[in-house]
Amino acid sequence: MNINDSQILVVGGAGFIGSHLVEQLLAQNPREIIIYDNFCRGTLANIAKAMEDPRVSIFPDGGDILHYDVLLQAMDGVDYVFHLAALWLLQCHEYPEAAFEVNFRGTFNVIRAANATGIKKLIFSSSASVYGNANYILTEESPFLNDTFYGTSKITGEEMLKAYHQRYGLPYITLRYFNAYGPRQDYKGVYIAVIMKILDRLDQGLPPILMGDGAQSYDFIYVDDIARANILAAKSSVDHGAFNICTGKKTSIREICDLLIELSGRSDIEIEFREAAQTFVTSRLGAPEKAEKEFGFTAETPLNEGLMDLINWRNQDKKIR
């Protein structure tokens, strides 16, 4: 499918991943990109660069996925919708009712509006959280061992899309991101915040603190790779299904910490280990083959390069503030 000259709505486009997606979409020659966001976590700073392009705008009449009529208006004439808006894992943990409203009802609104306006394809941001804690390689057929409100909301979103496709033929793709990192990440991500905290300590010349032995391991994927996966999914002829968006490589928190120490040039500093606090998931590794086979996606950014980009962005950001 061609997204050249198309009109695109990025729901949650002012967030971490959404803002990178908007920037990459500009290279696809779209006619217009509209950002739909209520800015509960997204920021104007995230989209400042993209907003310099006259083809990018913020939907002027509102930006909340709880408002179905506003969504319907925002999707008028739109070809592709990328749905990234959601409350994050810890927020859903603390506020399950809010999680229900935004991630369940809000996602239902997005799907319903997309179906009513007859868009060409909806790309939905799901998560590896659907798999829960599992010590084996996760394929798209692996069982949902999730036990969190957040993961439940992603499973529900996926299932609603399946049902809409079956009932009305709505074209969609669900992308299950593993652990995203990169410039513009913040401190709210339950697994990723550790990277920012390690860098804070290194900036202060203090030993980074790891909870437990740092053996918790995840499949870390660079944010620009995730943005590219969204575009490949939209452009492909695939019109339904769920796909892992991962690297297929597992890295422990201890290894990340060692790498950050090296990249920051602070090899004089030793790690400090403390007793483990609550962790939702201790192990996660995805199988990337299905996305590669069906729409040609492979993660390209090596961890050391992605982390260096993150460090450079933090340093730049500190200078601006």
Ligand SMILES: NC(=O)c1ccc[n+]([C@@H]2O[C@H](COP(=O)([O-])OP(=O)(O)OC[C@H]3O[C@@H](n4cnc5c(N)ncnc54)[C@H](O)[C@@H]3O)[C@@H](O)[C@H]2O)c1
């Ligand atoms: N970051 C990760 O590691 C990761 C991993 C797996 C899945 N995901 C999913 O990918 C998507 C994007 O993640 P992110 O890290 O960029 O998160 P993010 O919080 O930075 O972005 C989400 C955006 O949605 C907006 N939003 C929240 N509630 C809204 C509402 N009611 N109406 C309109 N906008 C609303 C926020 O303001 C924010 O800009 C999310 O759906 C998330 O669940 C992220």
